[in-house]
Amino acid sequence: MIFERRHIISTKDFSREEIDFILDRAGRLEPYARMGGLDLLKGHVVATLFFEPSTRTRLSFDTAVKRLGGATIGFDSAESTSTVKGETLSDTIKVIESYADAIVIRHPREGAARMASEISSVPVINAGDGAGHHPTQTLLDLYTMRKECRKPIEDLNVAIVGDLKYGRTVHSLAYALSLYKARLSLVSPEQLRMPESIINYLRKQGVELVETPRIDDVLADADVLYMTRIQKERFPDPSEYLKVADSYRITPDTLKGVKDDMIIMHPLPRVNEIDPAVDSTRHARYFRQAFYGVPIRMAVLSLVLGKEA
């Protein structure tokens, strides 16, 4: 399996074996994600180019590089860059590739990371391109399921809840889970259903799936409850939003009757969809999930830079 100098743009570019390989490597690196102690990236510079805001993704990449003994350069908003002077992304990449050994990019336009990878002579890692892809988020989601569930991923019933139409996280996750043939329950309001093209793809892959607007239909059978934020601005009528937002709000009460070992995940940030009182239940995994971003990104960075653990 060759990862050195490879661009990480979409989970769709990977086979299940390759994903498992990355997850295994993240498992070996996890102890160092908390305390460091490795120098795999010593002398290496990773550029983190965030053309739009991010908290977890940018900081976890930053942490991953530093835990591996490397250094980061970059920015966290386009306003502080030559973009405001009209510089193209292509030119930015041509400049940065001569400063860094790898480039991590988040950009508001879909396909930006793919385009950057065609220009760059150093590996490009997509940290989110508009409503497109966010492969390392999907990898850390899978890693969380592998670590926190008692069953292998292929035996899980994963309920994905919320904005399934616009959420890049859930699109990538659905594609990746189809490689494992996990069962999917897709819960969303009618207006925010998973795009038909993805549903067709999943069915073609033989994925067993149900679609429903009611979360109560799926709670009892779910091994994983993957919550996402419903964006208020998508609803023309605010009262319609409130109705839907309320129905997808997880509280300790709504968790009565779920499996003992069911876990709740969320890519964060959350707004109202998970009551803070849920944080202390045995089901909550979203903060641990956020932490798993560090070993996953350590694994990805060290692989594309050809550094053995």
Added chain:
Amino acid sequence: MASKERELRVKPINNGTVIDHIEAGQALNVLKILGIGGHTRHVVSVLMNVPSGAMVAKDVVKVEDRELEPEEVDTIALIAPRATINIIRNYEVVEKFRVAMPRNVIGIIRCGNPNCISNSNEPVSSRFVVESMDPVLLRCSYCEFVLDKNIADHLL
């Protein structure tokens, strides 16, 4: 009188290319795909809504003194899948072939996703993978947007 009109319509060319069996109404889009605009040096004849036994009505484009290569014309298949290409030398058809759908379509179709990087000011050509030929289904190589209808409306 009728035979004179007929003669004018099908007047042969000495050298060049005749693109026949174009879906009626698509001739101008064919010119667009071939990059033939108002400043072309070649003599170009466009026939529209010509009665056709097989197609009821068809368009025909003749480009004089220019021989088109198969790769050059294959993209025509996106909007005129039944088009045939006739290469003419000394009034004789020396080569005749049907357009064949290419695997990739580069720089000809605009992505339908306004937020796609190929629709920005970046120096990048649009690029689609042909996922299906019948019906035509194109997937943007950058943002994965699927284009499956009104393809002619997206010509650059």
